[in-house]
Amino acid sequence: MKKYQVVGIGNAMVDVLSTEEDAFLAENGIQKGIMQLIDMERAVDLYARVGPATEVSGGSAANTIAGIAHLGGRVGYVGKVKDDQLGRIFAHDLRAQGADFDTPPAAVDAAQETGRCIVLVTPDGERSMNTYLGVTEFLAPADIDPAQMAQADWIYLEGYRFDGPDSHAAFAKAVTACKGAGGKVSLTLSDPFCVERHRDAFRKMIDEDVDLLFCNRAELLSMYQTDDFDHALERAAAEVETVACTDSENGAHLMCAGQRRHVPATQVTIRDATGAGDMFAAGFLWGLSEGHDVDACGRMGCIAAGEVISHLGARATTDLKALFRQHGVI
Amino acid sequence: MKKYQVVGIGNAMVDVLSTEEDAFLAENGIQKGIMQLIDMERAVDLYARVGPATEVSGGSAANTIAGIAHLGGRVGYVGKVKDDQLGRIFAHDLRAQGADFDTPPAAVDAAQETGRCIVLVTPDGERSMNTYLGVTEFLAPADIDPAQMAQADWIYLEGYRFDGPDSHAAFAKAVTACKGAGGKVSLTLSDPFCVERHRDAFRKMIDEDVDLLFCNRAELLSMYQTDDFDHALERAAAEVETVACTDSENGAHLMCAGQRRHVPATQVTIRDATGAGDMFAAGFLWGLSEGHDVDACGRMGCIAAGEVISHLGARATTDLKALFRQHGVI
Numbered sequence: 001m002k003k004y005q006v007v008g009i010g011n012a013m014v015d016v017l018s019t020e021e022d023a024f025l026a027e028n029g030i031q032k033g034i035m036q037l038i039d040m041e042r043a044v045d046l047y048a049r050v051g052p053a054t055e056v057s058g059g060s061a062a063n064t065i066a067g068i069a070h071l072g073g074r075v076g077y078v079g080k081v082k083d084d085q086l087g088r089i090f091a092h093d094l095r096a097q098g099a100d101f102d103t104p105p106a107a108v109d110a111a112q113e114t115g116r117c118i119v120l121v122t123p124d125g126e127r128s129m130n131t132y133l134g135v136t137e138f139l140a141p142a143d144i145d146p147a148q149m150a151q152a153d154w155i156y157l158e159g160y161r162f163d164g165p166d167s168h169a170a171f172a173k174a175v176t177a178c179k180g181a182g183g184k185v186s187l188t189l190s191d192p193f194c195v196e197r198h199r200d201a202f203r204k205m206i207d208e209d210v211d212l213l214f215c216n217r218a219e220l221l222s223m224y225q226t227d228d229f230d231h232a233l234e235r236a237a238a239e240v241e242t243v244a245c246t247d248s249e250n251g252a253h254l255m256c257a258g259q260r261r262h263v264p265a266t267q268v269t270i271r272d273a274t275g276a277g278d279m280f281a282a283g284f285l286w287g288l289s290e291g292h293d294v295d296a297c298g299r300m301g302c303i304a305a306g307e308v309i310s311h312l313g314a315r316a317t318t319d320l321k322a323l324f325r326q327h328g329v330i
Numbered sequence: 331m332k333k334y335q336v337v338g339i340g341n342a343m344v345d346v347l348s349t350e351e352d353a354f355l356a357e358n359g360i361q362k363g364i365m366q367l368i369d370m371e372r373a374v375d376l377y378a379r380v381g382p383a384t385e386v387s388g389g390s391a392a393n394t395i396a397g398i399a400h401l402g403g404r405v406g407y408v409g410k411v412k413d414d415q416l417g418r419i420f421a422h423d424l425r426a427q428g429a430d431f432d433t434p435p436a437a438v439d440a441a442q443e444t445g446r447c448i449v450l451v452t453p454d455g456e457r458s459m460n461t462y463l464g465v466t467e468f469l470a471p472a473d474i475d476p477a478q479m480a481q482a483d484w485i486y487l488e489g490y491r492f493d494g495p496d497s498h499a500a501f502a503k504a505v506t507a508c509k510g511a512g513g514k515v516s517l518t519l520s521d522p523f524c525v526e527r528h529r530d531a532f533r534k535m536i537d538e539d540v541d542l543l544f545c546n547r548a549e550l551l552s553m554y555q556t557d558d559f560d561h562a563l564e565r566a567a568a569e570v571e572t573v574a575c576t577d578s579e580n581g582a583h584l585m586c587a588g589q590r591r592h593v594p595a596t597q598v599t600i601r602d603a604t605g606a607g608d609m610f611a612a613g614f615l616w617g618l619s620e621g622h623d624v625d626a627c628g629r630m631g632c633i634a635a636g637e638v639i640s641h642l643g644a645r646a647t648t649d650l651k652a653l654f655r656q657h658g659v660i
Contacts, residue, residue: 052396052423052645055385066382085415085443093382113415315382 002183003151004100005073005289009144009174010061010158011136012079012103013115014086015274017312018050020120025128030120035129035191037163038118043132046118055086056313057093058117059136060190061158063275063314067282067304069098070316073289076100076148078174080139083107087114087135097315103143106135125270125309133163140166144173150181153289154212156281157205159190159219162198175209186212188281189219196222212242212288214281220245233260242294244301246280251302256294263298266306266327275314279304283320292330299329332513333481334430335403335619339474339504340391340488341466342409342433343445344416345604347642348380350450355458360450365459365521367493368448373462376448385416386643387423388447389466390520391488393605393644397612397634399428400646403619406430406478408504410469413437416444417465427645433473436465455600455639463493470496474503480511483619484542486611487535489520489549492528505539516542518611519549526552542572542618544611550575563590572624574631576610581632586624593628596636596657605644609634613650622660629659 025032028049038046057066065077077094081087083105094101106112115134119127139161149155155178161167175185187202187210189195195202202223206213213236217229224232236243237255245253251265283304287297303323304316311317324330355362358379368376387396395407407424411417413435424431436442445464449457469491479485485508491497505515517532517540519525525532532553536543543566547559554562566573567585575583581595613634617627633653637646654660 047422051426052387053419053426054643055419057382089383089385092377096381096383313384 002153003074004076004148004153006065006068006154006156006285007076007078007148007152008061008065008156008158009078009161009171011059011115011133011160012062012081012090013059013117013131013136014090015056015058015314016047016053016116016118017056017272017274018053018118018120020050020122022122025120025122030128030130032122032128033126034193035131035160038130038132040112040132043116043118043130046130050118050120054312055089056315057090058314059090060160060188060278061156062094063278064156064282064285065099066094066097066315067279067320068286071282071286071320073286076152078103078139078143080136080143081105081114082110082112082135084114086116090114106138110135119274121272121274121312125273127272127274137164138166139164139170141170141173144170144177146173146177149174149177150183152178152183154184154186154285156285157185157187159188159194159202162194162201168201171205179209184211185209186214186285188214188277189223192218192222195219199223206236206239210240212244213240214244214277214284216246216277244280244284244298246277246305252280252298254294254298261295261298263295263302266303268306268310270309272312273309275308276305278314279308279316296329299327300324303327303329332483333404334406334478334483336395336398336484336486336615337406337408337478337482338391338395338486338488339408339491339501340389341445341463341490342392342411342420343389343447343461343466344420345386345388345644346377346383346446346448347386347602347604348383348448348450350380350452352452355450355452360458360460362452362458363456364523365461365490368460368462370442370462373446373448373460376460380448380450384642385419386645387420388644389420390490390518390608391486392420392424393608394486394611394615395429396424396427396645397609397650398616401612401616401650403616406482408433408469408473410466410473411435411444412440412442412465414444416446420444436468440465449604451602451604451642455603457602457604467494468496469494469500471499471503474500476503476507479504479507479513482508482513484514484516484615486615487515487517489518489524489532492524492531498531501535509539514541515539516544516615518544518607519553522548522552525549529553536566536569540570542574543570544574544607546576546607574610574614574628576607576635582610582628584624584628591625591628593625593632596633598636598640600639602642603639605638606635608644609638609646626659629657630654633657633659
């Protein structure tokens with residue numbers, strides 16, 4: 001048995017959650033429902049405009065890893081924070097959930113701070129993310145421990161992490177070490193505009209290395225530059241063993257060994273959509289690494305996603321295993 | 331019309347909220363339901379033991395001031411943060427709610443950091459607070475602007491603020507400036523053990539300066555070192571114009587102009603008791619400064635307290651004025 005079921009690599013972030021009206025988005029030039037990169041100056045300016053906020057640890061892959069840890073999975077995480085108050089909060093929350101997190105923090109005198117994401121939650125539950133990457137942009141190959149990657153059944157790579165100067169080299173190092181030891185590679189496309197920025201690098205990785213691809217409908221269409229969803233799903237399935245594509249209230253479409261399956265979404269009232277995709281991946285990956293079949297994994301993903309969108313914040317607040325039992329999946 | 335309906339003076343804190351079982355309190359020597367002062371070393375050690383947490387701006391009087399601002403009241407706040415990430419979070423949240431907050435932050439090279447309170451919420455909704463005061467302990471007379479105090483109909487003094495080397499002198503300066511300009515003084519006793527530590531100073535201030543006293547049952551009994559609640563209430567009422575004493579699920583007992591009144595608590599499911607007293611004071615003070623009678627003020631206090639204990643965190647998340655309307659108080 002390997003030490004880790006899943007090791008995630010992603011952008012380490014603290015979320016700053018604020019509830020705002022749609023008019024606020026319009027006034028501040030924010031496109032609804034996507035992730036936008038912002039610099040420190042814009043982060044300070046935007047923060048001054050938003051209402052009272054709540055701070056919770058976030059980061060897409062970190063949310064997924066925290067979710068698997070919450071389910072009792074053996075997990076590790078790699079991401080860059082600074083040794084500042086927000087960095088200590090991020091590290092605490094992940095470790096307290098049961099994940100290993102040993103990436104050396106950036107020094108106190110680093111020019112940038114720990115990354116944060118100003119998440120504007122509108123009354124419909126949709127979230128619009130404004131990300132100041134800070135030190136997390138500078139994760140480098142030196143931060144990747146090949147021994148750790150070799151000890152993972154799965155590595156989970158965050159698409160957002162394709163932004164940043166050394167990201168591709170860091171991912172390549174992780175993939176080589178993981179695959180060399182018989183591990184498998186999962187990737188999430190993260191965001192349609194992230195796909196726009198890095199389509200070639202995504203394609204190359206999907207063609208060559210990825211065993212399990214997470215995406216949503218918009219990301220998959222962007223990936224293959226088409227409006228034909230079935231076509232895009234088949235193209236992805238031709239390259240990777242398993243595709244798990246979420247589709248909002250329509251649940252998830254799965255492609256595995258040439259077979260297409262559908263899993264319905266769980267019925268919940270959406271309070272805050274932040275973390276839906278991250279928690280889908282958590283449920284799915286946990287199920288897979290525990291030996292469940294792909295249908296069960298899809299259902300676990302949908303149940304976990306349903307839990308996280310029913311409250312503010314991107315990490316589980318109720319017992320996911322108990323929910324799985326209630327739904328009869330375990 | 332004075333510029334401010336209420337100016338509060340208190341310990342500026344960020345709350346670190348974590349949900350823990352009762353066994354955790356026992357294992358870590360934490361007395362349930364009260365506030366305990368801890369040093370930096372203990373804060374770091376305890377934080378390492380608690381589960382994943384959520385960070386929200388807190389501070390007792392700051393919660394009250396934020397609540398009055400939420401209701402549309404004209405308010406200011408005085409309290410000490412450091413110019414660090416937590417200090418900027420505290421300042422942002424209070425200003426974003428509409429309160430003036432101009433206390434100069436402690437310098438970046440100060441030995442201590444912005445204060446924080448590790449709040450352990452048990453499944454019964456009770457909160458046990460572990461407070462690292464940090465720089466907020468050192469609020470000094472120089473931080474009090476007499477012109478601001480003179481512009482306040484009411485000042486609201488936080489009992490917790492009696493801890494700290496210059497606290498009493500700072501309060502005296504505020505009281506003199508406020509009363510000299512025809513303003514009134516309200517005080518909250520904050521915590522039974524805080525009363526133990528500073529009984530003489532509390533008594534002196536109650537005898538000489540206080541017009542409106544906020545407390546709960548345990549604090550009032552501690553104040554007059556008696557088990558006889560009616561006696562304690564009468565003793566307080568002999569010294570101050572109005573006493574508003576909360577009594578958990580029994581609502582609040584009011585003494586005003588020699589008359590005793592009772593206001594029932596609103597019926598809610600308790601999720602997190604943090605901020606109940608603070609929000610009672612917010613509703614009561616807002617009502618009073620808007621010219622409502624003491625019964626209506628008591629009901630506003632109970633409704634505001636009921637809102638805040640129904641969710642995690644010590645500040646209102648739903649429209650309090652709408653709740654007041656629903657209950658027919660305005």
